[in-house]
Amino acid sequence: MAARPSSTFLRTAGYVGVLLGCFAAGMLAGWNQLARRVNNQTYDLLAKPEAGMKAVEAVIVAIDEPTLREMGELRNLRPIVTKALRKIAAAKPRAVAVDLILAGATNPEDDQDLEAAFRATPNLILGSSVASNRAWEDPLPRFAEAAAAVGHVHYEEDRSDGVSRQLALENIFAGQRRWAMALETFRVAHKAEIVESPEDLEVAGIRIPAARLDETRPMFIRFLPSIPTVSVLDLDQHPDLLRDKVVFLGVTASGANDRRTIPSVGTVAGVEVHAHAYETLRRGEFLTEAPDSTVVAVCIAFSVAMGLVFAYFGGWRPYVIVLPVLALALYLPALFLMQGVVFPLVAPAAVAWLSAAGAATYQHFVVRRSLRQSESDKARYQQAIHWAAHEMRTPLTAIQGSSELMTRYKLPEEKRGQLSEMINSESKRLARIIQTFLDVERLAEGNIELKRESFAASDVVAVCMGRVASLAERKNIAMTLDSPVDGTLVGDRELMEYAFYNLLTNAVKYSPPDTHVRVKSNLRGSELRLAVQDEGIGIEAKEVKKIFQKFYRTKRAEASGEVGTGIGLSIVQQIVTHHGGRMDVTSTPGKGSCFTMILTAQ
Ligand code: ADP
Secondary structure, X not given: OOOOOOHHHHXXXXXXXXXXXXXXXXXXXHOOHHHHHXXXXXXXXXXXXXXXXXXXXXXXXXXXXXXXXXXXXXXXXXXXXXXXXXXXXXXXXXXXXXXXXXXXXXXXXXXXXXXXXXXXXXXXXXXXXXXXXXXXXXXOHHHHOOOOEEEEOOOOOOOOOOOOOEEEOEEEEOOEEEEEHHHHHHHHHOOOOEEEOOOOEEEOOEEEOOOOOOOOXXXXXXXXXXXXXXXXXXXXXXXXXXXXXXXXXXXOOHHHOOEEEEOOOEEEXXXXXXXXXXXXXXXXXXXXXXXXXXXXXXXXHHHXXXXXXXXXXXXXXXXXXXXXXXXXXXXXXXXXXXXXXXXXXXXXXXXXXXXXHHHHHHHHHHHHHHHHHHHHHHHHHHHHHHHHHHHHHHHXXXXXXXXXXXXXXXXXXXXXXXXXXXXXXXHHHHHHHHHXXXXXXXXXXXXXXXXXXXXXXXXXXXXXHHHHHHHHHHOOOEEEEOOOXXXXXXXXXXXHHHHHHHHHHHHHHOOOOOOEEEEEEEEEOOEEEEEEEOOOOOOOHHHHHHHHOOOOOOHHHHHHOOOOOOOHHHHHHHHHHHOOOEEEEEEEOOOEEEXXXXXXXX
């Protein structure tokens, strides 16, 4: 018969189950749109630029509302760009990026002028974008020929909140690739080449850790507090502002429909995003996103740590140890960001907090409860030991007295025979008391070896009734077998006899003299019921469940004056369950009880 799993194993399995549940719940809490928003906001807060102007190379030349009011309209930008470029080129900047899509022809004179202005602008970068997902909208060839490079002007928008935090350094559409305008501008301004590998890009000695993901190579833009901006209208007033700078020319007027939301700041024009991205590249201030595997590994570590702390430390100690770990879980995104890694807040924090709460609750309720249970078991066990010690005194005194008599006096043979008979039977009684206690412990721990033999149920009943007969006679209790016993049982016959004998002795013990104990048997299919019915003291309904607990005795039993340990029934139940059966009890206080063993017969 299979050994039952030990209670330590069950407790550990339960604990691991609770932790796994907390881990799974934490992961679910960490991987959804809401969590993504919270992670994003944490990032925005942590990556917020410090106030104060840093040395900036980029300058934005803005086609703003006043420019449009003064010089033209949105539908006809080219003459404005031409005029602006002339002034910009005169200021001798390092490079000029024009954030406009110039794919179609307009008024021939305007296009002619614009081409001339482009040709007069060294290190010129023009924009390209994918229009309605059909094709790249490149600048007209006449413009593109005048440019040093053409870059795409797309930026990523986070699906959860629509905020632009990253830029796709690479954009492939219809098999054609465009590098981002900011990257091309950086390359042109530094007269370098773009060296690529699947993990990164290298331009002018700067390694950009932008791995190829879905053909985009996303890069976090480190937004600055501000980038110097000058209106096209005011170009004349700042002749030196553009010297040696990298100019980003684009529309900032709100009518242009080219506004983006960026972290902390709010909405800005697309041209500003490109300028910030350019500054990120120039400064080499790159961030990478922590891979999911790292996040999951950190979550597992948190869950395991919480589990171990609550498993190994008792009292207030685990709480003291766990507090800094919980704080760490909240602080991790900041720590990682210092190392240039973007790390999520929600999943690790949720896993850490839920695991701590789960582990603490489990330990508090389950472990403490089982501790209380084992303490009360221990107390009852001690009581029983006292009883056993007390019980042992009687046979011991008899043995001692008899042996003394035998050694001191020369007794007649007959007397000597009687005394040695007494020593023999009293030693057996002692051995039985000891055996009972050992059986209880071995059965309770589930490491008793069960024999598997076939035997007739009727034999067990007959043997036990025979054994109890003299006990019943002494109280003038009639004991009858009301129905023939059928069925063959498989298991340990000795233990089965022990169990049934216990039910019979209890029936006699807890019944007044001159009553009737009935043994009934019923075999239906493979279910064999063996019942012992008495007309004794009975058991209160609320105590019925408890009588199978080790060392439990009912108040009525205590009051009856019958000695007992409260062990017998706990062994009976264990024997019956070890044989795949169960016990059933019905009782009416003052009227009698019926104990039934329900077993499987062959
Ligand atoms: P013990 O008889 O040594 O006290 P048991 O484990 O055999 O221990 O029984 C546990 C308790 O169940 C008894 O103390 C008694 O209170 C109750 N009990 C068992 N059998 C009967 C019965 N036939 N009638 C009334 N009470 C019973």
